Amino acid sequence: MNLTEDVKYIKGVGPQKVKLLNKIGIFNVEDLITYYPRGYEDRSKPKNICECANGEVALIEAVAMSRLVDSRISKGRTIQRLAVIDETGQAVITWFNQPYLKSKFQIREKIQILWKS
Numbered sequence: 001m002n003l004t005e006d007v008k009y010i011k012g013v014g015p016q017k018v019k020l021l022n023k024i025g026i027f028n029v030e031d032l033i034t035y036y037p038r039g040y041e042d043r044s045k046p047k048n049i050c051e052c053a054n055g056e057v058a059l060i061e062a063v064a065m066s067r068l069v070d071s072r073i074s075k076g077r078t079i080q081r082l083a084v085i086d087e088t089g090q091a092v093i094t095w096f097n098q099p100y101l102k103s104k105f106q107i108r109e110k111i112q113i114l115w116k117s
Contacts, residue, residue, distance in 0.1 A: 003030040043114070050088035052117040061112050062086040064105045084111070091115070 001010075006028055008018045026032050046061040062084035069081045080095040082105055093113060095101060105111065 001029055003028065003033075005029050007032055041114075046112060048088040049084075049086050049091050052115065054117055057114060057116045059112060060084075060086065060091075060115050061110065062091070064107055064109050064111060065090065067107060068102050068105050070099060070102055084113070091117075 007013055007021050007026060008015075010029070010032075013021070021027075021032070024035070026035055041057065043059045045059075047058045049060055049062065052058045052060065063086065065083040065085050071079045071081070073079055078097055078099055080098050080101050082093045082101075084091055084093060093115060
């Protein structure tokens with residue numbers, strides 16, 4: 001198959017799918033294989049806690065310093081907090097209304113977590 005070939009010649013792509021693909025800027029095979037989702041998150045390289053910019057979502061690799069603390073705030077709503085540390089700093093990870101997490105983390109356990117600083 002030629003990279004400049006129109007997407008309508010790909011098996012399984014009918015007229016409706018062609019319209020949808022054209023709408024997002026995909027007109028040929030090359031466009032299709034070089035189209036990447038806009039919400040891609042690179043989780044292959046964990047960051048240190050001190051490297052995370054304010055508001056950035058990043059994968060961190062850290063060690064749980066304490067057990068998960070579960071606090072009730074009102075009307076059955078809860079907040080779960082976990083203190084973590086790595087070689088560059090420490091942080092508190094917060095979840096809302098996730099009581100099942102209480103049994104998921106052990107003290108001194110190494111974890112990888114997607115964190116928004």
